[in-house]
Each structure stands twice: as C-alpha cells, then as structure tokens.
Amino acid sequence: MNSVIIENISKSYGDVLAVDDVSLTIEKGEIFGFIGPDGAGKTSLFRMLTTLLIPDKGNATVEGFDIVKDYKKIRSAVGYMPGRFSLYQDLTVEENLHFFAAVFGTTIQENYNLIKDIYVMLEPFKNRKAGKLSGGMKQKLALCCALIHKPKILFLDEPTTGVDPVSRNEFWDMLGNLRKEGITIVVSTPYMDEANKCDRIALMQKGKIMETDYLKNIISRFPRKLFAVKSDGMFVLLNELREYQFANSVFSFGDSLHYSDSRENVTKDNILEYLNTKNHGNISIEEIEPNIEDCFMDLMSK
Amino acid sequence: MTNNYIIEAENLTKKFGHFTAVDSISFSVKPGEIFGFLGANGAGKTTAMRMLCGLSIPSSGKATVAGFDVFKQTEQIKKNIGYMSQKFSLYDDLTVTENINFYGGIYGLSKSKLKEKTEYLIDLLKISDARNKLLVSLPLGWKQKLAFSVAIIHEPKIVFLDEPTGGVDPITRRQFWDMIYEASHNGVTVFVTTHYMDEAEYCNRVSMMVDGRIASLDTPDNLKKEYNADNMHEVFVKIARGK
Structure with a gap:
C-alpha cells in the first residue's frame, strides 16, 4: 500500500x-x-x-x-x-x-x-x-x-x-x-x-x-573499490593522492581520507607502492565499505 | 597574561539573572590554531562566543582576544576579528563585487586596497565571470567560499566561524575546509563551531562544553584515547551524556 x-x-x-x-x-x-x-x-x-x-x-x-x-x-x-x-x-x-x-x-x-x-x-x-x-x-x-x-x-x-x-x-x-x-x-x-x-x-x-x-x-551500487588511507602528514597525503594518475576521487573523512581508484582490480598494495615513493610515515590503507556521503558525492559528480 | 596566545580566558562567566549560561571557563588558543568549539544545544557556546567577539560583556572573570580586553576594548576586538555564520552571510541582492566593496568599506579598507583585494579574491575564487552577478544567482558553495573570504578581508588575526557548513552539500563542505586549512597555514587562527563530528577531527584541538563549563579540551586523538572512542561522534555522545 x-x-x-x-x-x-x-x-x-x-x-x-x-x-x-x-x-x-x-x-x-x-x-x-x-x-x-x-x-x-x-x-x-x-x-x-x-x-x-x-x-x-x-x-x-x-x-x-x-x-x-x-x-x-x-x-x-x-x-x-x-x-x-x-x-x-x-x-x-x-x-x-x-x-x-x-x-x-x-x-x-x-x-x-x-x-x-x-x-x-x-x-x-x-x-x-x-x-x-x-x-x-x-x-x-x-x-x-x-x-x-x-x-x-x-x-x-x-x-x-x-x-x-x-x-x-x-x-x-x-x-x-x-x-x-x-x-x-x-x-x-x-x-x-x-x-x-x-x-x-x-x-x-x-x-x-x-x-x-x-x-x-x-x-551496494557504489561503482568502485574504496580505501581509507592515513599517514603522518594528512594534508600532504590529500594532495599527493589527488595527483596519482589512477585516482578517481579523494576526500577527507574525519581522521582519514577516502580514496577511490579508477582501476577495477586495484589492491591496497598498488596504492602503498605509490605512497612509498613519497615521504610518508605510518601509512595505513584499509579497503572499506562506502558510506552515504561517499555515495552522495559519487552521484553528484556524475 | 602573556602574548603567546591569541585568546586567553580565565574564569570567564556570564549570568542571566539566576541562570549561569557560561560558568567560569578557562582556556587559551594559539595563533594559527584551528580550535573546535563544540557542545550540545544550550551548553553555552553562543554566549561564550558572543563575549569573545565583544558583543556581550561578561559577568566576571577575564579574557583577551587578539590582545584586547573583552570588558573594556570591545570595539577594538570587533575591528580585529572576522566573523561568519551560515545565517549571517552576504547580501543576496548585491553583486559579488558590491558585496566585497561593502564589507571591505565597513572594515575601513582604503580605496586602493579595496581594489587590490577585489581582484585578488575574484582571481582566487575563480569567479571573474560572475563578478557582476547578483549573489542570489550563485550556487550555495560559491556563496559560502565568498562569505569566508569576505570575513577575512581585513586580514584579522582570528576568525570566528559559527556553524559555517550547515546545510551544505558534502563536496562543498570539504572544499570549505580546504579554505580553513589554507587560512590557518597563513597564520589566521580559526575558532569554529560545528554539528558535523567528522569536522571536529580536522581541528587541532577541540573543546566540549557541557552545562556552561568546558568538560574536555584536547586534540581529537587524545580525546578519542581518553574516552575510549573510535571517532569524535562517540566522544561527543559520551561527554554530553556525562560518560
């Protein structure tokens, strides 16, 4: 009804x-x-x-x-x-x-x-x-x-x-x-x-x-893999991830960054490999489930 | 009091009749710091902020803002701070340049300085196509960024932001925080209130008011450790409910 x-x-x-x-x-x-x-x-x-x-x-x-x-x-x-x-x-x-x-x-x-x-x-x-x-x-x-x-x-x-x-x-x-x-x-x-x-x-x-x-x-319809990324220098990290050639979106989310990648089969090791060429301490990368804001921002940019 | 801090408050108190809205708060804010000022509705945030902006004379205690006394030098305080809230913003029926000129004029910028600032802001915000458009026709995100730029047009040492991102979409909200970081990087102290707990994580230090008092004040990381919480939302709930 x-x-x-x-x-x-x-x-x-x-x-x-x-x-x-x-x-x-x-x-x-x-x-x-x-x-x-x-x-x-x-x-x-x-x-x-x-x-x-x-x-x-x-x-x-x-x-x-x-x-x-x-x-x-x-x-x-x-x-x-x-x-x-x-x-x-x-x-x-x-x-x-x-x-x-x-x-x-x-x-x-x-x-x-x-x-x-x-x-x-x-x-x-x-x-x-x-x-x-x-x-x-x-x-x-x-x-x-x-x-x-x-x-x-x-x-x-x-x-x-x-x-x-x-x-x-x-x-x-x-x-x-x-x-x-x-x-x-x-x-x-x-x-x-x-x-x-x-x-x-x-x-x-x-x-x-x-x-x-x-x-x-x-x-469940979020179209890409999503990762939460942290390091000692969050502000620098944001810019460096945005410059990464495979980056699809990078947004601040509280104490971490949410990073989505344009490659279908990306793993966290791929991202780590890139960040290791930069100067970061205490890098942590975790694949995560998107939340409502991730979905909203993805839909907004379509 | 020393001059190493941009805000210093000692036992600052405001009473309305028998009601103590702000109850002997003491804290200090360093130059260039992003200082989050959180609390439940009715905890006394607005009253405290009004005293620090020179809009309300405290009942007792002492405080200085940008080196000026909140009892005796309220006019100097107003000239030396920036202020922006979601409710009080720019004039919708003035154009972009008219708004910049109006606020710059109020803060006493010279004609040449005003001209220089106008060009600088229009270039910075990439809005040259919209410079002669009425504010009402601009997207909300542009308005917010312009409002922030105008709030610091007189190059104050400190800017007070009262729920600057309320009702803004998630992308614009993040772009707004990029501007806050930029200002802080350039040495401007940012004093900000918000109901978005992810934004509390972006602050260097956060204070939490409960019933007129500052119940906690520390970096987001230390607060999370102290309250055994995964994020600032949990910290907020635990403090507001008295652990």
Missing part, C-alpha cells in the same frame, strides 16, 4: 527550477527520508505534498487524495512540521496544544496516547511561552502539535537542522516510536548520517532525485 504517489512533479520560481520532474512512491508505515543540501528542493516538494504550493507540472496523491483537487481532505490527514518554528511564540505550551487540537476539531485527551511520551518531557514547562523554550523543547512541542489530530502521515521538514548529535538521536528515537503506531513518516534532512535511521531514502540535489532505495542497496 502506498501513502504517497508522486508522478513527474516540477515547480519553478521564475528561472529557478526548484523541483525537477520528481517521481516516487512512499509506502504506508515507513520512515522515508529526503536527503540533500540546502537548495535541493526538499521544502518545495514538502509544501506541494501538504497542499501549500501548487505544482507547475505533474500529479501527486497523499493517502489517496489528489494534492490539488482534494486539498481540504489532505489537510486533515497530514501532520506538517515546517523547517522554521511556526507555533505561536506568545502562547504557552499548553495553549498552543489546545489551539491546534481545537482547529482540527479534537481535544488533547482524545489522542493523548500518541503524544504522551513526548509531552511528559514538556509538561514541566507547560505554562511557559513557546517563544521562551529551548531549541530542543520547541522541536518537541512542534511535533506534539503536528500529531494532535492523529494524522495518517507526518511531514517533517528538516526537524534536526542545527540540533546537536545527542538531541538528534533522541528525536529519531521518538520517530521510531511513532512508526510503531503505524504513522507514515516523511522526513527531510541535510545530515547524511541520518539516512541509516530511515527505511528508504531519496538522495536529492538541485531539484532532482539522484537515487531512491534502501540505504544498503544504494551502498
């Missing part, structure tokens, strides 16, 4: 093609991640799926409803958390929740079980104005407000941007719990490492979808 079906959707702003012929489907009950940098078109796509923006071309349905003709039905079926905090800053935590519940014709009590785990963390601050909450608390309140009418599907536009790694983990744990309730969750993020928190992902760049699949399938 599909929760979202997108067929050849495009959207331009003047000369800028923000979303360029995107097609994909999102299954019911999955966590689906749109992963890409700023300007990839994630927000425009989310705004079209939540009926806040009309596409120039193409069709899409959400929970079986057409995003143009059935916009009213979609609005009561989806929960949407925009990238910018957009609750009422001068209402308290509780007032915001009551407000959103009332707008959707429900009460906090009716769907309390859905927000309970998140709300208990907010409860000590329930009389505080939303504008005075810390970033992490604002995020939790926004999620509660998006859930209060028990939506079938949640759209979360960059919920973890600017959030530290520990709080990001906690947020993803909350999403994992909501998934168990059967809610389809569509998330966008610029943090590539969050791909492993999603069931399936779409890698997005400049309005286009480069790949849609399970992370492990995308990784």
Whole structure:
C-alpha cells in the first residue's frame, strides 16, 4: 500500500527550477527520508505534498487524495512540521496544544496516547511561552502539535537542522516510536548520517532525485573499490593522492581520507607502492565499505 | 597574561539573572590554531562566543582576544576579528563585487586596497565571470567560499566561524575546509563551531562544553584515547551524556 504517489512533479520560481520532474512512491508505515543540501528542493516538494504550493507540472496523491483537487481532505490527514518554528511564540505550551487540537476539531485527551511520551518531557514547562523554550523543547512541542489530530502521515521538514548529535538521536528515537503506531513518516534532512535511521531514502540535489532505495542497496551500487588511507602528514597525503594518475576521487573523512581508484582490480598494495615513493610515515590503507556521503558525492559528480 | 596566545580566558562567566549560561571557563588558543568549539544545544557556546567577539560583556572573570580586553576594548576586538555564520552571510541582492566593496568599506579598507583585494579574491575564487552577478544567482558553495573570504578581508588575526557548513552539500563542505586549512597555514587562527563530528577531527584541538563549563579540551586523538572512542561522534555522545 502506498501513502504517497508522486508522478513527474516540477515547480519553478521564475528561472529557478526548484523541483525537477520528481517521481516516487512512499509506502504506508515507513520512515522515508529526503536527503540533500540546502537548495535541493526538499521544502518545495514538502509544501506541494501538504497542499501549500501548487505544482507547475505533474500529479501527486497523499493517502489517496489528489494534492490539488482534494486539498481540504489532505489537510486533515497530514501532520506538517515546517523547517522554521511556526507555533505561536506568545502562547504557552499548553495553549498552543489546545489551539491546534481545537482547529482540527479534537481535544488533547482524545489522542493523548500518541503524544504522551513526548509531552511528559514538556509538561514541566507547560505554562511557559513557546517563544521562551529551548531549541530542543520547541522541536518537541512542534511535533506534539503536528500529531494532535492523529494524522495518517507526518511531514517533517528538516526537524534536526542545527540540533546537536545527542538531541538528534533522541528525536529519531521518538520517530521510531511513532512508526510503531503505524504513522507514515516523511522526513527531510541535510545530515547524511541520518539516512541509516530511515527505511528508504531519496538522495536529492538541485531539484532532482539522484537515487531512491534502501540505504544498503544504494551502498551496494557504489561503482568502485574504496580505501581509507592515513599517514603522518594528512594534508600532504590529500594532495599527493589527488595527483596519482589512477585516482578517481579523494576526500577527507574525519581522521582519514577516502580514496577511490579508477582501476577495477586495484589492491591496497598498488596504492602503498605509490605512497612509498613519497615521504610518508605510518601509512595505513584499509579497503572499506562506502558510506552515504561517499555515495552522495559519487552521484553528484556524475 | 602573556602574548603567546591569541585568546586567553580565565574564569570567564556570564549570568542571566539566576541562570549561569557560561560558568567560569578557562582556556587559551594559539595563533594559527584551528580550535573546535563544540557542545550540545544550550551548553553555552553562543554566549561564550558572543563575549569573545565583544558583543556581550561578561559577568566576571577575564579574557583577551587578539590582545584586547573583552570588558573594556570591545570595539577594538570587533575591528580585529572576522566573523561568519551560515545565517549571517552576504547580501543576496548585491553583486559579488558590491558585496566585497561593502564589507571591505565597513572594515575601513582604503580605496586602493579595496581594489587590490577585489581582484585578488575574484582571481582566487575563480569567479571573474560572475563578478557582476547578483549573489542570489550563485550556487550555495560559491556563496559560502565568498562569505569566508569576505570575513577575512581585513586580514584579522582570528576568525570566528559559527556553524559555517550547515546545510551544505558534502563536496562543498570539504572544499570549505580546504579554505580553513589554507587560512590557518597563513597564520589566521580559526575558532569554529560545528554539528558535523567528522569536522571536529580536522581541528587541532577541540573543546566540549557541557552545562556552561568546558568538560574536555584536547586534540581529537587524545580525546578519542581518553574516552575510549573510535571517532569524535562517540566522544561527543559520551561527554554530553556525562560518560
């Protein structure tokens, strides 16, 4: 069963093609991640799926409803958390929740079980104005407000941007719990490492979808052997590997370099042989499995 | 305090009412160092950085930045540091050269110096074709690199970068770090915050703030050893959760 079906959707702003012929489907009950940098078109796509923006071309349905003709039905079926905090800053935590519940014709009590785990963390601050909450608390309140009418599907536009790694983990744990309730969750993020928190992902760049699949399938399609290389002089190593005639790509990855080679049958001894002609101490070369950033950068340079 | 350090802070503290946002932090940064300033949201990083940039007067303690006192010489600090964040960047509706002229002018560069700098930057960044284009039409990666170049247009001894690579694609993020290395190689001290833990590995030393205090400060290698972690992400999680 599909929760979202997108067929050849495009959207331009003047000369800028923000979303360029995107097609994909999102299954019911999955966590689906749109992963890409700023300007990839994630927000425009989310705004079209939540009926806040009309596409120039193409069709899409959400929970079986057409995003143009059935916009009213979609609005009561989806929960949407925009990238910018957009609750009422001068209402308290509780007032915001009551407000959103009332707008959707429900009460906090009716769907309390859905927000309970998140709300208990907010409860000590329930009389505080939303504008005075810390970033992490604002995020939790926004999620509660998006859930209060028990939506079938949640759209979360960059919920973890600017959030530290520990709080990001906690947020993803909350999403994992909501998934168990059967809610389809569509998330966008610029943090590539969050791909492993999603069931399936779409890698997005400049309005286009480069790949849609399970992370492990995308990784398995990485076309070359990849090595992690280290030595005493990392900055020099980077330049020397880039100058190597068989180098395909060389990128910094934390404390090592990821090196891919244009030869099909390359071994780490080939690379070591080359580096031994240079002046390096403590060289280490390890064949590794690519990660999501390796794949993203490879797709970007196609 | 000696002049061997570009930043020296001793028991630097900032209170808002009863709340202590920065709680007696002491540390020093060497010239040319890439110093990573990490911590969870709400740990006090922004407040500490605002004090070091001369934007907020500390409640107590002492500190100097580029030799100037954070209590009494805030205007000199502002003139002698560079600052860049992802949020505060260049003007989208000015052209490349207009942006360079605007920021150079604010920092009081002479006309001849400004002209020389403009040509130098356009050449360095290989953007001569785009020099008269509005910023809004440029790819994000170019904007970021220009923003960094403009932040150090007045040749400050130290530049503060507040999440400079947020939301940037992985290739541009790495190219941006090439520029940071280059600046550091030329003697500019780089004080940087980031939520990307792989970037913490690129710093010479990293400090981790927890609840207003500096919980740890060392090289990435030493931190990994101390916390028995494979990478800086694990170090961060262990420190932020109190081991």
